Amino acid sequence: MKLPGPDHPITITPKPGRVRVRVGGEVIADTTRALELREASYPPVLYIPRADATMDRMTRTARSTHCPYKGDASYYTVTAGGRTAADAVWSYEAPFPAMAEIAGHLAFYPDRVDGIEVGG
Numbered sequence: 001m002k003l004p005g006p007d008h009p010i011t012i013t014p015k016p017g018r019v020r021v022r023v024g025g026e027v028i029a030d031t032t033r034a035l036e037l038r039e040a041s042y043p044p045v046l047y048i049p050r051a052d053a054t055m056d057r058m059t060r061t062a063r064s065t066h067c068p069y070k071g072d073a074s075y076y077t078v079t080a081g082g083r084t085a086a087d088a089v090w091s092y093e094a095p096f097p098a099m100a101e102i103a104g105h106l107a108f109y110p111d112r113v114d115g116i117e118v119g120g
Helices: 097-102
Strands: 002-005 008-014 018-023 026-031 035-039 045-049 058-067 071-080 083-091 105-108 115-119
Touching: 008 097, 018 045, 018 071, 018 083, 026 045, 026 071, 035 097, 058 083
Parallel strands: none
Antiparallel strands: 002 008, 008 035, 018 026, 018 115, 035 045, 045 105, 058 071, 071 083, 083 105
């Protein structure tokens, strides 16, 4: 799917292979169902289904942001393996209809987690 317009294209496609996210040495997300969102000239972002993440390691914070293309984002702090990664995760819980594919998914800031591993 390619949206929302020629001046700011957004493409969402399934990401082949396995994606794992680690914090404090622990795997907090592990999926073969990630989505890759490419938006304009920004680096691609992987969105992982909540069902494939350890949600009991995440606490919703008061932070929120608004994207004119995707909607309102909520943020989560991750606590795992003795490490706390503040606002390391975001989610569009009720994205605009054109971005409905990323509802129920989480994205991770690569510089706030130990690593995001993408493999075959």
